[in-house]
Amino acid sequence: MEAILEPLGYSFFLKGLLVAGLSGALLGFIGVFIVLRGMSYIGHGLSHSIFGGFAAVQLFAAQFYILGAGLWGIASALAINSVSKRSRLGADAAIGVITTASFALGVALFARFGSSGPSFENALFGSILGISTEQIVGLAVVSLLAVGFVFLRYRALLFSTFDPEVADVSGVRVGRIEAQLMIVLSLSILATLTVIGVTLVAAMLVIPAVVARMLTDSFGRMLAWSTAVGIFSGLVGMYVSYYAEVPSGTMIVLVGAAIFLIVFAFAGSSRRRKSAGLDSHVEPVPAATVVR
Amino acid sequence: MTGTGVGPELIRLTGVDAGYDHQVVLHDVNVHVHEDQFTGIVGPSGSGKTTLLRLLLGIVKPMSGSIDQRPNLRTAYVPQLETVNWDFPITVVECVLMSGSSAQGRRFSTPWASAREKSAAMLVLERLGIAQFADRQIRQLSGGQQQRMFLARALYRQPQLLLLDEPTSGVDVSTRHDVLHLLADLHEDGVAIVLTTHDLNGMAAHLPHLICVNHRVIADGTPQDVIRPEVLEQTYGARMEVLEHLGMRVVVDDHREQPSRVEA
Numbered sequence: 001m002e003a004i005l006e007p008l009g010y011s012f013f014l015k016g017l018l019v020a021g022l023s024g025a026l027l028g029f030i031g032v033f034i035v036l037r038g039m040s041y042i043g044h045g046l047s048h049s050i051f052g053g054f055a056a057v058q059l060f061a062a063q064f065y066i067l068g069a070g071l072w073g074i075a076s077a078l079a080i081n082s083v084s085k086r087s088r089l090g091a092d093a094a095i096g097v098i099t100t101a102s103f104a105l106g107v108a109l110f111a112r113f114g115s116s117g118p119s120f121e122n123a124l125f126g127s128i129l130g131i132s133t134e135q136i137v138g139l140a141v142v143s144l145l146a147v148g149f150v151f152l153r154y155r156a157l158l159f160s161t162f163d164p165e166v167a168d169v170s171g172v173r174v175g176r177i178e179a180q181l182m183i184v185l186s187l188s189i190l191a192t193l194t195v196i197g198v199t200l201v202a203a204m205l206v207i208p209a210v211v212a213r214m215l216t217d218s219f220g221r222m223l224a225w226s227t228a229v230g231i232f233s234g235l236v237g238m239y240v241s242y243y244a245e246v247p248s249g250t251m252i253v254l255v256g257a258a259i260f261l262i263v264f265a266f267a268g269s270s271r272r273r274k275s276a277g278l279d280s281h282v283e284p285v286p287a288a289t290v291v292r
Numbered sequence: 293m294t295g296t297g298v299g300p301e302l303i304r305l306t307g308v309d310a311g312y313d314h315q316v317v318l319h320d321v322n323v324h325v326h327e328d329q330f331t332g333i334v335g336p337s338g339s340g341k342t343t344l345l346r347l348l349l350g351i352v353k354p355m356s357g358s359i360d361q362r363p364n365l366r367t368a369y370v371p372q373l374e375t376v377n378w379d380f381p382i383t384v385v386e387c388v389l390m391s392g393s394s395a396q397g398r399r400f401s402t403p404w405a406s407a408r409e410k411s412a413a414m415l416v417l418e419r420l421g422i423a424q425f426a427d428r429q430i431r432q433l434s435g436g437q438q439q440r441m442f443l444a445r446a447l448y449r450q451p452q453l454l455l456l457d458e459p460t461s462g463v464d465v466s467t468r469h470d471v472l473h474l475l476a477d478l479h480e481d482g483v484a485i486v487l488t489t490h491d492l493n494g495m496a497a498h499l500p501h502l503i504c505v506n507h508r509v510i511a512d513g514t515p516q517d518v519i520r521p522e523v524l525e526q527t528y529g530a531r532m533e534v535l536e537h538l539g540m541r542v543v544v545d546d547h548r549e550q551p552s553r554v555e556a
Contacts, residue, residue: 036380154403159390163376169349169369170391170449217429219381220403 007242015131016195019139020234020252023192026143027201028208028230029150030188032223033181035209036161041092042080044202045099047189049076051124051198052102055109070190076102077182103198125197125247135191142191146184150223153177158219195234197249204230207256211263229259299327302365302453302484303348308357310340310347316355317343319508325453325486330479332496333488335505336528341488344505345455348486368446370456373438378431385426388413388444416444420474436467443474454478456487460495468494492519492543515541 007013034043053072076098083094122129150157159167160174168174189201196204212225237252244251303325311317318340325331325348333341346352347359349369368391382390389405392413405413417423420440425433433441439459446454459475460468472495479485489495496502502518504510504527511523519541524532535542 036377151403155390155392155401158382158386162380162382162387162390163371165351165375166369166371166391166445169351169367213381217381218383219386222381 003243004239007239012129012131013238013242015136016129016248017235017238019131019136019192019195020238020248021231022136022139022143022234023195024204024208024230024232024234024237024252025227026139026146026188026230027192027196027204028212028226028228028233029223030146030185031205031207031209031230032212032219032226033150033157033161034185034205035213040202040206041095042077043185043189043205045080045095046073046077046186047193047198047201048103048106049073049099050102050186050190050193052099052104052106052109054193055106070187072102073186073190074183077186078179081178081182121247122197124199125249127195127197127247131195139191142184142187146188149180149184153180157181195248196252197247200249200253203253204233204256207253207260208233211256211260214263215267229256233259299329300362301326302329302362304360305347305354306358306360308347308354308359310343310352310354312352317507318347318505321347321357321509323348323503323509323512325484327452327482327484328479329484329486329501330475330499331486331501331503332499333486333503333505334490334492334496334527335510337490339506339527341505342457344503345457345486345488348453349455365453366449366451367453367455368449368451370439370442370446370454370459372457373435373442373462378438380430383427383429384422384433384441384444385410385413385417387430387441388416388448391445391449413444413448416447419447420444436463436470439463439467439471440474443471447478451483453484453486456485458489459487460489460491465494472498497541497543519543 008017031043034040050069050073053076054069056068056072079098080094083098156167156172156177159170159172160177164174189205192201192204208226208229209222211229212222215225216222233252233256237255238248240255241248241251301324303323305321305323308321309316309319310321321344323344333344335341343352347354349367350359350361389409392401392405392409414423414426417426420443422433422437422440422444425437425441430438430441443459454475456475459471463471468491475485475487487495497515497519500514501512502515503512504518504523506527506529510527511518519534521532521534524530524534524543530545533544535544
């Protein structure tokens with residue numbers, strides 16, 4: 001018990017715990033849509049892209065680097081959406097080009113000019129030190145925005161995630177919903193970068209959602225489970241990070257990965273492993289009775 | 293069964309060229325869909341059947357020509373079974389309900405369905421004989437039940453025009469029979485139906501109206517007008533024999549040197 005209570009005496013840890021729990025909840029919540037849309041790679045790409053914006057914007061307007069990086073991330077997300085839809089490139093190729101170029105730009109700018117904000121290492125792997133009240137408020141606002149967006153557009157989001165073509169024909173503005181989801185995703189990544197880190201955010205988008213998928217066949221319950229797994233990973237990861245003296249992002253992700261392994265081993269029937277996209281499987285060949 | 297299209301017009305395609313990436317798949321299409329129509333679009337793979345269906349749906353835009361649609365036309369679409377992820381975590385009734393709020397044109401809706409919406413969804417599921425599976429995850433249905441669930445989702449929108457892409461692909465003979473009868477019932481209830489099919493004997497021959505497509509409309513009429521060796525040869529590029537059996541046309545491959553033809 002003392003091991004749990006002792007770090008709570010430090011205000012930096014309390015702030016870190018709050019931000020880690022909220023970050024886990026937010027990424028777990030949004031991650032359900034990302035995983036079910038088969039866009040797991042986009043979280044990885046966007047966080048790297050935002051890193052580029054982060055480095056570039058602070059050169060010109062250090063005080064606005066968060067805003068600049070956010071806009072950069074949103075622009076990247078919309079560009080990926082647009083490139084993958086309007087050309088023969090798939091989304092994975094579009095993400096590969098746009099976001100890695102942005103990341104490379106960020107690394108180059110960091111190397112050449114340094115940083116007036118977080119250190120290079122903290123930006124990559126996350127840190128609980130120096131979390132400001134503004135960052136906590138920002139994360140809370142983005143979390144509320146994400147919940148509000150999902151609550152008000154739940155059916156349209158569900159329909160366009162499950163069957164975008166029929167949703168489009170049925171009157172759902174699929175393009176608009178996808179763009180809105182990309183904006184919420186970009187803001188979520190930006191708001192959680194401080195604690196989780198650029199390279200590890202993608203894992204927290206994917207792991208809670210995949211664990212939740214193995215636990216339930218209901219979309220509503222999957223949202224709840226994924227959020228809960230995200231919170232648990234964030235809180236436990238922070239404690240482990242504190243005692244092990246390693247970056248917070250690494251431990252949060254490792255706790256999530258441990259939960260994944262446990263659920264995979266004990267609760268995940270072969271059907272649910274397949275459902276979560278963890279087994280390669282071949283769709284049944286239709287027994288068509290085609291008469292030519 | 294009527295259904296050759298003499299009632300008020302729902303959609304009219306006039307001189308339409310359509311395709312993808314500047315490549316024309318369909319040329320100079322003139323097709324009308326009427327309120328009382330029950331039509332099958334037939335043709336070989338890659339002939340433009342699905343493109344024609346997607347033109348009617350508004351998913352594909354014409355490269356030239358025009359499409360006129362009755363204002364506020366309620367259309368529902370049943371895609372091929374293979375197009376969705378059956379491992380998606382939703383139940384049968386959730387799948388049916390998801391098309392509801394958008395059909396009513398509401399911008400926002402609550403995540404949960406009202407008692408009225410649930411009861412309307414259950415009525416549709418009962419009509420299709422799958423109400424007992426309402427709370428099952430969608431992967432746990434057979435191919436025929438999955439097809440009925442897609443039909444239920446479409447009917448929940450109370451469409452005036454129902455478009456189906458290969459509705460009997462991947463289902464057994466008995467289910468195909470059931471689907472055909474169900475569509476006939478819907479047509480009797482006043483829903484216009486247009487579907488694509490590969491199945492000339494099991495499906496197309498039973499429909500009141502057919503459109504033969506091979507990058508253009510080859511023929512358009514009743515099975516008696518359309519299922520003829522010369523039309524099928526133009527459509528499929530292969531000679532086929534057409535037999536008469538109990539007033540129905542039956543198509544068989546013709547391996548002989550000279551094709552046998554039905555007397556007109």
